[in-house]
Amino acid sequence: MTAPQVELKNMTKRFGANLALNNVSLLIRSGTVHALLGENGAGKSTLVKCLVGFYHPDDGHIQVDGREHRLNSPKDADALGIGMVYQHFTLVPSMTVAQNLVVSGARLPAYINWQSELKRLAEVTKKLPFHVPLDVRVSQLSAGEKQKAEIVKQLYLGRKLLILDEPTSVLTPAEADEVLGYVRSLTRAGELSAVLISHKFHEVRRYADDVTVLRRGASVRTGAVANLSDDALAEAMIGEPVSKAVQHAPKLPPKSNIVLSMKQVSVNGDNGLPAVKDLSLEVREGEIVGIAGVSGNGQLELVETLMGQRDRSGAIAVSGVAFNGTRREIARLGVYGLPQEPLKNACIDRMSLAENLALRNFDRAPLCRGIAMNYGALTEQAAKLVKQFRVKAPGLTASMSALSGGNVQRAVLARELTQNVRLLIASNPTFGLDFVACEETYRRIVEARNGGAAVLLISEDLDELLGLVDRILVMSAGRIVHEVSADGADKRVIGKYMAGMKAA
Amino acid sequence: MSSISGVESVPSGQPRTAAQLSVALPVLAVLLASAVFAAFVALYGQNPFTVFGLIVQGGFGSSFAWQDTLSRAAPLILVGLAVAIPAQAGLVIIGGEGALVLGGLAGAVVTLPFAGAHAFPMQVTMLAAGALAGGLWFGLAAVLRQYRGVNETISSLLLSYIGIAIFHHLTEGLLRDPASLDKPSTHPIDPSYMLPMLPGVGVHAGLAVSLALAIIAHVVLRYTRWGFGLRVVGGSARVARMVGLAVNRWVIGATFVAGGMAGVAGAIEVAAVQGTANSSLIVGYGYSGILVAFLARHQPLAIVAVALLIGGMQASASLLQRRLELPDATMLVFQGLIFVCVLVADAIAQQLRENTRR
Known part of the structure; x- marks a missing residue:
């Protein structure tokens, strides 16, 4: 044969x-x-x-x-x-x-x-x-x-x-x-x-x-x-640019305050080899910075590092204060996130919707006094968030896996974006979501930006990035290889850098 | 991760069928195990109904039987908690026996230099020393898991054997009372330091300590931010890290507390029953505790009830032996059958849950 x-x-x-x-x-x-x-x-x-x-x-x-x-x-x-x-x-x-x-x-x-x-x-x-x-x-x-x-x-x-x-x-x-x-x-x-x-x-x-x-x-x-x-x-x-998915709120010139600053950050992947190499970047107040790249070029490791889930070398500072992802730092500096696959990466399946909505603030007043939890306040908060973000669920005590993908995302949006957000890390936040949930996610991210938050948006979907961000960084083989303002961005140039080609 | 630990999310109230399932399955498992056990004793030429009657009589039939049952339940509650608390954080730790004997040894020797002091501070010291020893022993398994990736179930079991070996080494060597001839023991503690009897019950005060710790565990796990955080850590270490919980510290801390429970059980056995640390401590409470916790679905209050049941079964063993000449190990067979059936029921429950999810 x-x-x-x-x-x-x-x-x-x-x-x-x-x-x-x-x-x-x-x-x-x-x-x-x-x-x-x-x-x-x-x-x-x-x-x-x-x-x-x-x-x-x-x-x-x-x-x-x-x-x-x-x-x-x-x-x-x-x-x-x-x-x-x-x-x-x-x-x-x-x-x-x-x-x-x-x-x-x-x-x-x-x-x-x-x-x-x-x-x-x-x-x-x-x-x-x-x-x-x-x-x-x-x-x-x-x-x-x-x-x-x-x-x-x-x-x-x-x-x-x-x-x-x-x-x-x-x-x-x-x-x-x-x-x-x-x-x-x-x-x-x-x-x-x-x-x-x-x-x-x-x-x-x-x-x-x-x-x-x-x-x-x-x-x-x-x-x-x-x-x-x-x-x-x-x-x-x-592909050719489809009609822009999001109507931008009028862009404001970014303020000068640097919120997120990473200096020469290196991170190892699960295989022990460097996945992020000597990466430096800055995100300013009121700015959405997008990271474009083909998957597997270190974006996942970068996000997990910012979320405090991975060890690293190099300095990460938020609003000028060193950041290591402890609970106190997160609350004080206002660092929140929208991971991809929120059911797996942002929710506890065996805890209820109401409890999942409280993951960020369960240990603070009014949900907690001293060490005693106030489940009444927890349920009240959940009811408020579910109403405000129109989360459809069988009930506040339903387990997260009883919710549809879009509603899991709404719950995570409700939990993360109702905090005092100063830095938002979003990683493929619309991956696997239907059209309506995507639109809502985009809208909420832009709202957070307009409210003065700095946003780092990692996405494999170039259209999504071009529709949302103010500045694009292209990541390839663990490094930032290209930077361009969203206004002057040329998809073909970005695509070449994404594909790992050196010269434009 | 913890497919067999069966921790239920307490206050969230799972959908009703799931909650019913989590009660019904252990009950079914015990019934099934009883049926198999009945067949087993029938093979031995005994009438199963007589046997079950004697178990009830020997465990709960008289005030004497109740005293025996309750004094067995005291350590069973604590070693049950020692399995249930780490289970909240997603760990399956089964090395309670080692922590128990080391806790007993620590409790037996800590007061030896202080003869003739006030009894109460010495009693507290004994229990605290037991808790510390047990906690450190369990903590080792958690440290190995978090920093070296060693499976905590296996390491805790192996550490348990090492703990027992250390116990033998010290009670038969360095810490041995030369006066203890046939049964190597440590020097006896001052008799005035022995835990008192509970008035009107005829059971030592260790039972009250166990009950109090079970209630505290229940309240902490269910109504405090520590219990909440522990369930977050047990539910998903990834998400726990995302929301800023120091997962390693939570896991090691919970395991330390759990080991402390087993250690207190050992110290109580010394301070209330034996008066010294010797091989009478090694009677398998640590292993029965695994059964207690699994049967109680890792819920502290249910652990109290199940510990009474298992304690009663163990108390009836001597009656079975005397009346029916059934071998000493009969009750171990029954316990083992229950455990196997519970594990199978857990596996089936897991399967059902996953099927309904799809």
């Missing part, structure tokens, strides 16, 4: 009212690497999940080598030789590479003849241009070695179409070169076809033959990489 040609035709997939894929067609030519570009939520994952039989498209079909197939489950995809390498590893850390490879087979014999299996493995790994140690436990491998082992696993399983979902996001550039270079050489040799999901333009340019750009569930651009300039790709990815 040689590299298959796979064609997806008119794929459509809805999740409730949300159109995740809108009539997307894609041709993966035999022996090529086909790149998928697009922002988060553009539909890349949905598309490939249809291809591995995890989702069933509402419409459209899949052809492999000209024959139509229905993929009812990942087993069907496996039978066709379609396999996926995930962004995060799927190897068992406590087992050796060899053991992992052997047990990954769909049908294991009751008795495993390790000698013959190891011989078979050695034949697979002999042909590799790099070394993968077979008898070392996976937990002792570096990220790059693990990713290579993942690819070896797919080859060992006889997969002929590899889907690589941001395979290099956890790798160093040298490791990424090795891994993708190998996939490239296999496709050139006609042994594989591959789909490469990536955010990085230079990867696409170097390792892919064809590229398709997805935006809001639709395929907006497709063709040979060689025929498309970076400009064209960036433009397709970001």
